[in-house]
Amino acid sequence: MTAAIDLLSRIRIVLVATSHPGNVGAAARAMFTMGLTRLVLVSPRRFPDPEAVALATGATSVLDGATVLGTLDEAIAGCALAIGLSARPREFAGRVLAMRDAAMEAVVTAPHGDIAFVFGSEMSGLSNAELARCALVATIPANPDYASLNLAAAVQVVAYELRVAATGGDVWRAPRFAPATADEIEALFANGERTLIAMRILNPEMPKKLLPRLRRLFARAGLEKEEVNILRGIVARIDQLIARREP
Amino acid sequence: MTAAIDLLSRIRIVLVATSHPGNVGAAARAMFTMGLTRLVLVSPRRFPDPEAVALATGATSVLDGATVLGTLDEAIAGCALAIGLSARPREFAGRVLAMRDAAMEAVVTAPHGDIAFVFGSEMSGLSNAELARCALVATIPANPDYASLNLAAAVQVVAYELRVAATGGDVWRAPRFAPATADEIEALFANGERTLIAMRILNPEMPKKLLPRLRRLFARAGLEKEEVNILRGIVARIDQLIARREP
Numbered sequence: 042m043t044a045a046i047d048l049l050s051r052i053r054i055v056l057v058a059t060s061h062p063g064n065v066g067a068a069a070r071a072m073f074t075m076g077l078t079r080l081v082l083v084s085p086r087r088f089p090d091p092e093a094v095a096l097a098t099g100a101t102s103v104l105d106g107a108t109v110l111g112t113l114d115e116a117i118a119g120c121a122l123a124i125g126l127s128a129r130p131r132e133f134a135g136r137v138l139a140m141r142d143a144a145m146e147a148v149v150t151a152p153h154g155d156i157a158f159v160f161g162s163e164m165s166g167l168s169n170a171e172l173a174r175c176a177l178v179a180t181i182p183a184n185p186d187y188a189s190l191n192l193a194a195a196v197q198v199v200a201y202e203l204r205v206a207a208t209g210g211d212v213w214r215a216p217r218f219a220p221a222t223a224d225e226i227e228a229l230f231a232n233g234e235r236t237l238i239a240m241r242i243l244n245p246e247m248p249k250k251l252l253p254r255l256r257r258l259f260a261r262a263g264l265e266k267e268e269v270n271i272l273r274g275i276v277a278r279i280d281q282l283i284a285r286r287e288p
Numbered sequence: 289m290t291a292a293i294d295l296l297s298r299i300r301i302v303l304v305a306t307s308h309p310g311n312v313g314a315a316a317r318a319m320f321t322m323g324l325t326r327l328v329l330v331s332p333r334r335f336p337d338p339e340a341v342a343l344a345t346g347a348t349s350v351l352d353g354a355t356v357l358g359t360l361d362e363a364i365a366g367c368a369l370a371i372g373l374s375a376r377p378r379e380f381a382g383r384v385l386a387m388r389d390a391a392m393e394a395v396v397t398a399p400h401g402d403i404a405f406v407f408g409s410e411m412s413g414l415s416n417a418e419l420a421r422c423a424l425v426a427t428i429p430a431n432p433d434y435a436s437l438n439l440a441a442a443v444q445v446v447a448y449e450l451r452v453a454a455t456g457g458d459v460w461r462a463p464r465f466a467p468a469t470a471d472e473i474e475a476l477f478a479n480g481e482r483t484l485i486a487m488r489i490l491n492p493e494m495p496k497k498l499l500p501r502l503r504r505l506f507a508r509a510g511l512e513k514e515e516v517n518i519l520r521g522i523v524a525r526i527d528q529l530i531a532r533r534e535p
Contacts, residue, residue, distance in 0.1 A: 071441055076431040099434055130460040135509075137462040141452070181448065182457040183324040187346055190444070194318055197441040198448050201428065205388070210429040213377040215384040263383075 048207045049076045051151045054196060055116045055123075057083040057171060058162040066096030067193030069250075073100035075200035080107040081116045081157075096193075113159065113171055121154030122147065125167050125175030126195060128188040133169065134178045140199060143198040144206035145181035158199055163192050212262065228267050229276070230256065236276050237284050295454045296323045298398045301443060302363045302370075304330040304418060304502040313343030313351065314440030315407075320347035322447035328355040328363045328404075333398060343440075360406065360418055368401030369394065373416050373421030373442060375435040380416065381425045390426035393455035405446055410439050468516040476516050476523070477503065483523050486530050 042206055054072055059065050065088060069080055071198070080103050082149045088109060102236035110116050117123040125142055138146060152200050159175055172178060181190060181198050190198070204210070221229075234252060237243035243251055264266075301319055306312050316327055319463060328348050335356060344351050364370040371390055374381070380488045385393060392419050406413035406422055419425060428437060428445050437445070441459055451457070468476075481499060484490035490498055508516075 067438060067441075068439060070436075074430050074437045074441075098438075099436055112291075123307045130463070132463055137460065139457045139459045141457060180459045182459050183321050184450055184451075187320050189317075189346060190321045191314060191317060191345075191440075194314075194321075194438060194441060194444040197437070197444055201445050201448075204429055204431075207344050208429065210386045212386045212427045212429050213384065215381045215425070216377070216379055221460070237291065 047273040048143060048148060048151045049203065050078070050149065052077050052203055053079045053081050053116070053120070053155055053157045054161040054200070055081045055083060055113070055157050056192070056196075057116075057159065057167065059085045059088075059111055059192070060163050062087045062090030062093040064163060064164045064192045065090075065265050067191075068196040069093070069097040069103035069107070071193050071197035072200050073097075073103050073112060074197075075204040077200050077203065078103055078106060080104070082107055082109045083113050083116050084111060085109065110165075113174055117157045117159065119155060120157045122150045122177065123157040123159055123175040124177045124179050125159045125172045126161070127172060127180055128183060129166070130189070131169060131172060132177070133173065135176075137178045137180060139189035140179050140202050140285050141206075143177065144199075148178065148206045158203075160192060160195060200231065202243040204256065205274075210287045219266045221266045222263040225266065225269050226259070226264055229264075229273055232273060232276050236279050240279065246262070292480060295398045296450065297325070298402050299324050299394065299450055300326045300328050300363070300367070300402055300404040301447070302328045302330060302360070302404050302406040302442075303332070303439070304360055304363075304406065304414065306332045306335075306439065307410050309334045309337035309340040310343045310440045311410060311500070312337075312354075313340035314438075315443040316340070316344040316350035316354070316468065317347040319447050320344075320350050322451040324447050324450065325350055325353060327351070329354055329356045330360050330363050331358060332356065339422045340429060344424075360421055364406065364421065365403045366402060369397045369424065370404040370406055370422040371424045371426045372406045372419045372447065373408070374413060374419060374425050374427055375430060375437070376413070378425070379414060380420070382423075384425045384427060386426045387426050387449050388453075391446075393424065394450060395453045404525050405450075407439060407442060428470075437448035445475040466513045468511040468513045472513065473511055474514050476520055479520060479523050483526050484528075487526065 054077060055069070056068060058066065059082065064090065065082065065085060071079060072078065089104070092105055094101055124147065150156055160166065181195060183190065234243065238245055301315070301324060302317060303312065306329065312329065312332060319325065319327060336351070340351055341348055371394065397403055406414065408418065428442060430437065481490065485492055485496070
């Protein structure tokens with residue numbers, strides 16, 4: 042995990058010529074949710090700005106630490122790799138990768154230095170001249186009829202892919218309680234089978250697929266000790282009901 | 289590609305109890321960028337609303353087609369699978385998947401009917417009771433210290449993963465021009481080697497790794513016919529310069 046976090050600390054998110062400070066704040070929030078912290082702004086129209094702070098919510102530390110520079114060259118100086126985002130095809134693009142592959146490229150290059158992901162302005166994206174400064178073009182798969190992701194939304198997808206590439210996409214797991222043992226499960230099925238026969242749901246002369254299907258259902262769920270107890274309680278109660286009716 | 293688009297048309301995005309119409313608009317835009325169109329709103333505080341339209345930009349058709357319902361049960365009625373999003377661990381969650389795996393689950397279930405992805409309110413997410421209505425919990429890998437994605441940003445990541453799962457993540461490709469033939473490339477290297485020797489950059493008695501490294505560089509790039517012509521022009525010009533100096 043330490044190596045993964047080191048890798049995320051190598052990433053610079055570079056926003057060129059943003060118009061709306063709200064987008065800068067939302068981009069900072071998007072970065073921080075994925076563990077990215079290094080924001081570089083090239084000639085923003087308005088920054089700092091209270092609208093950026095409002096949209097950053099809990100990620101104002103990213104805004105506070107942002108670097109403001111005058112040119113893209115300064116923003117990517119010293120980077121081992123600069124990757125420009127572009128939604129639309131460019132005639133002179135060298136190497137173009139889908140964002141997922143670009144994230145893997147970032148992972149393998151990070152040991153050699155910083156990696157910049159470069160985003161153009163809200164209205165027109167990166168110019169061809171700006172994109173030519175980037176060794177690689179990354180693109181986010183999108184609806185060909187409407188590929189216009191909001192700037193912060195694009196940063197969210199990029200940051201998300203970087204986190205998954207860096208950490209393997211660890212998430213919280215469903216809580217696990219004590220699993221039932223094989224013999225507890227077999228006792229439940231044995232008891233259940235007798236009861237199903239008594240209920241006339243299962244015909245032992247023509248059992249069809251009923252028991253295999255029930256086994257499959259519970260196998261998929263993965264029975265816990267407590268659940269086997271609940272189910273045996275239900276079966277026992279049915280047995281009582283049948284016994285009462287019969288005499 | 290048709291099958292993939294059919295699959296995306298099976299997806300309902302269900303937003304429960306949204307507070308801010310701007311988020312609904314931004315979520316509609318996020319959906320449409322990935323080719324999703326079916327938005328279901330459960331008890332939104334304000335809808336329709338001009339702020340939603342403003343933030344939807346080119347995706348107002350998604351807002352126009354949105355269904356507004358009173359309960360989550362109505363919203364997921366008839367679905368083959370309802371998947372609830374949750375950033376934080378829940379004690380009674382059954383099956384929890386990272387969003388990428390949840391998207392694959394949606395792909396394999398879609399032939400059986402609609403799939404709902406259910407999002408809770410901006411402030412508190414889905415309640416335990418709402419999450420219990422969902423057969424599966426999906427979670428977006430995030431910074432454990434700040435996992436608070438904006439609602440529309442979360443919709444963007446979910447829609448993006450669904451698009452990649454459905455279509456394989458097709459993107460635009462770098463333009464390809466006529467590639468150089470093997471003999472054109474060999475002629476360039478033969479000429480280049482002679483010139484490097486004449487320039488005293490390459491010592492034929494001790495060639496080291498210079499030529500293999502140059503070959504590797506151009507092999508990675510994948511030389512085009514036009515590029516070989518440019519390079520041969522440069523080599524020829526160097527030959528002229530050397531010839532002029534020598535007498």
